[in-house]
Structures are given as C-alpha cells and as structure tokens.
Amino acid sequence: MNEMTTLQPGTVQSPGTGPAITLGEGDGLDAHTRRTLLQQERAIARKYSSSGKAMWPYTVATLGCFALWLAFWPLAMLDIMPLWIGFPLSCIFAAGGYITSHEAMHSNIGRPGTPQRFWNEAVGEVATIILIFPFSMARMMHLHHHYYTNDPEKDPDYTDAAPGKYSAWYKTWLNRQPGVDGSIHHYKRVLERIGTPAAKKALRDTMLLQLFSMAFFFAMSWAGYAMEVALLWWLPRHLGLSYIRYWLSWAPHHPRTGTGRYDNTRVFKTWIGHWLSMGMQYHVVHHLYPEVPNHLTRSAYREMKPILEARGVDCSALKD
Amino acid sequence: MQTALRQLFHWMPFLFGIGFIAPLIAQTMAYWEIPAPFGISRIAFGLMIGAPWGLYATLRGRWL
Structure with a gap:
C-alpha cells in the first residue's frame, strides 16, 4: 500500500521520510504542511471515489x-x-x-x-x-x-x-x-x-x-x-x-457554527449505528469529497483520520 | 395563471382537509366499525372534522 495512505493515528507524514515538522492542532500549520496534508487527503479520496460501473447496486x-x-x-x-x-x-x-x-x-x-x-x-x-x-x-x-x-x-x-x-x-x-x-x-x-x-x-x-x-x-x-x-x-x-432531516441534516451539522472546510460538519457516534444513521457519522468525508459514495465514507474516514485530526477535526467520538 | 396557482397552494390545507382527511376519518371509522354520532353518515362526520381542521391550518399556518 502506498505510504501516502498508511498514516497511523496521531502521526502525519510528509511525502518521503516521515514527519518534517512538529504539528500543532488546526490552525497551527504552516503552508507547506497544509499542502502536504491536502495531497495526502486527496490521494485517499481518489482511492475511494465512485466509479459509475461500480455504482449499479444503487440503480438496482x-x-x-x-x-x-x-x-x-x-x-x-x-x-x-x-x-x-x-x-x-x-x-x-x-x-x-x-x-x-x-x-x-x-x-x-x-x-x-x-x-x-x-x-x-x-x-x-x-x-x-x-x-x-x-x-x-x-x-x-x-x-x-x-x-x-x-x-x-x-x-x-x-x-x-x-x-x-x-x-x-x-x-x-x-x-x-x-x-x-x-x-x-x-x-x-x-x-x-x-x-x-x-x-x-x-x-x-x-x-x-x-x-x-x-x-x-x-x-x-x-x-x-x-x-x-x-x-x-x-x-x-x-x-x-x-x-432524513434529523440524521442527514441536523445530526452531522449540529451546532451549525462552523463554516470552514474542516469544521462545517461534526464527527459523532450514535447508538443506532452506521447503517440506521445512513453513514452520517462520517459526514465530514462527504463534505470534503462528495465523490466518495456513501457506502465508502467509513473506510475513507478511517484512512483520513490522522490527517483530519491534524487539521483540527475533533475525531474523538469515533475511535475507528 | 401564477396568481391562480398561488391561491390554489394557499388553500391547499383546506382542500387537503376535504380531499384526504375527511374520507380518511370516514374509512377509518368504517374499518373499526365505529358509527358516526347524531345519526349522520361517516363521511359527513369526516367532513365536519376535516374541513374546519384544514381551514384552521390554512389560516393559522399550522395543523396543530
């Protein structure tokens, strides 16, 4: 597997040799680190992006x-x-x-x-x-x-x-x-x-x-x-x-205060689980990359989590 | 045309009370074999509930 997509929780790697800079949370990042993180994020999103041929179950x-x-x-x-x-x-x-x-x-x-x-x-x-x-x-x-x-x-x-x-x-x-x-x-x-x-x-x-x-x-x-x-x-x-209003709109956006790329959704955990909440626990991935289909947002989130944490997203509600 | 459509949608809750709620009440009463009071028919009873309720929703903007 590509090293760009094998990040371990709590670590963020620059391409090549591992962490180049000690990173703070959220806004404590320099422009180079932000760019590197974005590249890593996009590489993961590309891996999970929808392909028309694989989406036939939705049509059926x-x-x-x-x-x-x-x-x-x-x-x-x-x-x-x-x-x-x-x-x-x-x-x-x-x-x-x-x-x-x-x-x-x-x-x-x-x-x-x-x-x-x-x-x-x-x-x-x-x-x-x-x-x-x-x-x-x-x-x-x-x-x-x-x-x-x-x-x-x-x-x-x-x-x-x-x-x-x-x-x-x-x-x-x-x-x-x-x-x-x-x-x-x-x-x-x-x-x-x-x-x-x-x-x-x-x-x-x-x-x-x-x-x-x-x-x-x-x-x-x-x-x-x-x-x-x-x-x-x-x-x-x-x-x-x-x-759908509750689970697809209120739950993943509450309290609707953030308008930025990484704070306009929230990561949350619900007792009704992944399927009954229609995958909304991982809604952050959808807003970042809408081309990742609903059934793959959980997998994409798991790979993206260290990057999201480095960008200041509170991922504490979901351990995996 | 646009004004007529706006009026139609404005009065839709009232029409909904007559067109859907009234027969729903009558048919639910028939299903459970509940007679209408005062010797009136079930659909008349349904209209007595559905029409004023729809009018209330139209005027107040809420069903409850």
Missing part, C-alpha cells in the same frame, strides 16, 4: 424499490397484501430513496458524458417521488448546501438548526407546516431568489409533482382508498422526511 435498489412500491397499490387495493407489510417498507423506501438520490445529486452514479449518466438521472428522478421532492429541486438545494454550509442566509438547510435532539425532531415536523418558512417552503423561496432558468425549472417541477400527488391523494381517498394513501404514501413521506 432504487428502481427495484420503486417498482415494489408501485406494486403495493394494486396489491393493497385488492386485499392481496396487508397494509401492515406495505407501510413499514414504504417508510424504508421513502427514507432510503434520499440516499440513492443523494448519490445522483453528486453524479456519483454516472458522470456527465459517461454511459452511466442516463441511470444517474433516472435514479435521481425516481428515488424521491415518495417524498414528493423532485430531483431538480433536491439537486440544486443540496449543492447550495455544499457551497454555503451553515451560512444562516445562504445554506438552504439552515432551517433544520435546533439546540438539541428533541427540538431537532420537533423542528422536522414544524418546518413542514404550511405557514412555516422551513423545509420545502424555504427551498421554494431560495429558488425564487436564485431566479435562474434551472431554478425556475425546479420550481415548476415541484409544483407539478405536488399537484399530481395531491390530485392522486384526493381521487384515491374519495374512491375509497384513503387508508392505502395514508399508509403507503402520506405517513411514509412524513416519517421519511423527519428521519
């Missing part, structure tokens, strides 16, 4: 789960499948769909100009339909979140800020209320402010998806299938949105 999972969710409707309406089976699975599809869509937002499933690009866009378009959250809006707002992380004015996700975990869960619900400037309401306002053709398209897509879904809700409900709508779409959407 997204399209497969969406097809299953569509099948739930006739199966439930014809009493072939009980709703107690469809409901929890729809919740998983709603929350999990954001993860696969998120990879598409960063073009990790297929870069522009590659044969996999079609699948990247298909995954993005399909994955968040249950959330009634069109891909055009999701991608634009998420990339803005990356550009302006934790900026109270410009980060579209700043409205998720809350002083503690209970208030954060409450806020995931509060922000979706019709008269509150949070969540998708806030995104609409941000898109109106941006005003570019892409922003206008995102607003139009959002309006169309919302109108379609409400028309579907009302028609199905008055046709006698309100419980199917409630348990296959309406409630999974709300639970899924709260789950």
Whole structure:
C-alpha cells in the first residue's frame, strides 16, 4: 500500500521520510504542511471515489424499490397484501430513496458524458417521488448546501438548526407546516431568489409533482382508498422526511457554527449505528469529497483520520 | 395563471382537509366499525372534522 495512505493515528507524514515538522492542532500549520496534508487527503479520496460501473447496486435498489412500491397499490387495493407489510417498507423506501438520490445529486452514479449518466438521472428522478421532492429541486438545494454550509442566509438547510435532539425532531415536523418558512417552503423561496432558468425549472417541477400527488391523494381517498394513501404514501413521506432531516441534516451539522472546510460538519457516534444513521457519522468525508459514495465514507474516514485530526477535526467520538 | 396557482397552494390545507382527511376519518371509522354520532353518515362526520381542521391550518399556518 502506498505510504501516502498508511498514516497511523496521531502521526502525519510528509511525502518521503516521515514527519518534517512538529504539528500543532488546526490552525497551527504552516503552508507547506497544509499542502502536504491536502495531497495526502486527496490521494485517499481518489482511492475511494465512485466509479459509475461500480455504482449499479444503487440503480438496482432504487428502481427495484420503486417498482415494489408501485406494486403495493394494486396489491393493497385488492386485499392481496396487508397494509401492515406495505407501510413499514414504504417508510424504508421513502427514507432510503434520499440516499440513492443523494448519490445522483453528486453524479456519483454516472458522470456527465459517461454511459452511466442516463441511470444517474433516472435514479435521481425516481428515488424521491415518495417524498414528493423532485430531483431538480433536491439537486440544486443540496449543492447550495455544499457551497454555503451553515451560512444562516445562504445554506438552504439552515432551517433544520435546533439546540438539541428533541427540538431537532420537533423542528422536522414544524418546518413542514404550511405557514412555516422551513423545509420545502424555504427551498421554494431560495429558488425564487436564485431566479435562474434551472431554478425556475425546479420550481415548476415541484409544483407539478405536488399537484399530481395531491390530485392522486384526493381521487384515491374519495374512491375509497384513503387508508392505502395514508399508509403507503402520506405517513411514509412524513416519517421519511423527519428521519432524513434529523440524521442527514441536523445530526452531522449540529451546532451549525462552523463554516470552514474542516469544521462545517461534526464527527459523532450514535447508538443506532452506521447503517440506521445512513453513514452520517462520517459526514465530514462527504463534505470534503462528495465523490466518495456513501457506502465508502467509513473506510475513507478511517484512512483520513490522522490527517483530519491534524487539521483540527475533533475525531474523538469515533475511535475507528 | 401564477396568481391562480398561488391561491390554489394557499388553500391547499383546506382542500387537503376535504380531499384526504375527511374520507380518511370516514374509512377509518368504517374499518373499526365505529358509527358516526347524531345519526349522520361517516363521511359527513369526516367532513365536519376535516374541513374546519384544514381551514384552521390554512389560516393559522399550522395543523396543530
């Protein structure tokens, strides 16, 4: 293995012969050391960066789960499948769909100009339909979140800020209320402010998806299938949105004070573990290198940890 | 067109109360075999809950 990628915890090596300078934490670094660390960091990120060919499981999972969710409707309406089976699975599809869509937002499933690009866009378009959250809006707002992380004015996700975990869960619900400037309401306002053709398209897509879904809700409900709508779409959407808002936005960015490259996320440990927290304990790697796909952030973090510590990131919450 | 759409979205919670909450209440009562009070139909009872609740959400900006 390349020496650039075999750093031991607590040591940071210059290329070649080992530590050249005794390093302080965070800002105590000179320009040469910073550059060397950045090179080492990038070498690790390159190793874990997504390749369109290796990302096919995201495509299969997204399209497969969406097809299953569509099948739930006739199966439930014809009493072939009980709703107690469809409901929890729809919740998983709603929350999990954001993860696969998120990879598409960063073009990790297929870069522009590659044969996999079609699948990247298909995954993005399909994955968040249950959330009634069109891909055009999701991608634009998420990339803005990356550009302006934790900026109270410009980060579209700043409205998720809350002083503690209970208030954060409450806020995931509060922000979706019709008269509150949070969540998708806030995104609409941000898109109106941006005003570019892409922003206008995102607003139009959002309006169309919302109108379609409400028309579907009302028609199905008055046709006698309100419980199917409630348990296959309406409630999974709300639970899924709260789950991703808490774990993907609040937890890795709390307390939302840092706006720098190494302090706009936090490394944390949660009892629900790596998979249920959707890999967010290692969110620092995602913000540094969005091209590292979600399932590889843990491995990348483990290699990058000595560098991150040298750059002042508090990694004490995660020993490995 | 834009004004009409803005109005439609402004009143969406009210429409949601009528279009979704009312039939959901009626069908949930039917599932659990709960009769509507005062001899009215379940859907009328659902509308009596859903429409004012949606109106409240429209005017106050919150469902609760």
